[in-house]
Amino acid sequence: MPESRxxxxxxxxxxxxxxKRELKKLIAGENKADTRQIGTVVSKLQVVIADYxxxxxxxKITLSAFEILSAVEAAIQxxxxxxxxxxxxxxxxTFFVHGLYDEIIQQPSNIxxxxxxxxxxxxxxxxxxxxxxxxxxxxxxxxxxxxLKIARKRAGAK
Numbered sequence: 001m002p003e004s005r006x007x008x009x010x011x012x013x014x015x016x017x018x019x020k021r022e023l024k025k026l027i028a029g030e031n032k033a034d035t036r037q038i039g040t041v042v043s044k045l046q047v048v049i050a051d052y053x054x055x056x057x058x059x060k061i062t063l064s065a066f067e068i069l070s071a072v073e074a075a076i077q078x079x080x081x082x083x084x085x086x087x088x089x090x091x092x093x094t095f096f097v098h099g100l101y102d103e104i105i106q107q108p109s110n111i112x113x114x115x116x117x118x119x120x121x122x123x124x125x126x127x128x129x130x131x132x133x134x135x136x137x138x139x140x141x142x143x144x145x146x147x148l149k150i151a152r153k154r155a156g157a158k
Contacts, residue, residue: 020118033134034113041111041127041135042142045104052103061096065147071101072140078105079133108132 053063074085084101112124113131127135 033130034128035131035134037113037127037131038135038138041131042139044111045107045135045139046142048103048107049100052100056096059092059096061093063097063100065143067097068100069140069143071097071104072136072143074101075104076133076136076140079129079136104136 049068053068056062078084108127108129111127111132113127114122115125116122
């Protein structure tokens with residue numbers, strides 16, 4: 001069966017669960033971030049964001065880097081267990097930014113990592129909260145760095 005475009009399976013990054021303590025941490029969501037997946041997940045998030053931004057073209061809505069970063073920052077806060085800081089907007093622009101935030105926070109249900117369990121079975125499980133948060137933080141830094149590069153190019157061109 002072909003993979004869904006909206007689903008990532010990180011097969012090559014299988015992690016071995018060796019002890020019952022590691023298994024308990026995994027179940028409780030207390031495990032450390034698996035940094036081997038960050039590049040793959042961030043690339044997926046960039047596609048998701050680009051697709052979402054394209055959907056605003058018919059509405060003539062183009063988000064600024066600040067608005068995109070605001071949605072990513074809100075997703076980071078949500079990944080840390082804090083409630084959404086986004087109020088429901090009264091205007092189309094605020095509604096659209098909130099929609100981007102919603103699109104981002106739905107992604108962990110579409111991203112799986114492979115774990116090898118003590119009984120020898122390999123299972124797909126949803127991405128851990130720690131890995132998800134690390135991916136969002138990396139995405140935020142990537143957006144900021146890209147913005148700085150653009151600003152330097154513009155300043156150099158003048």
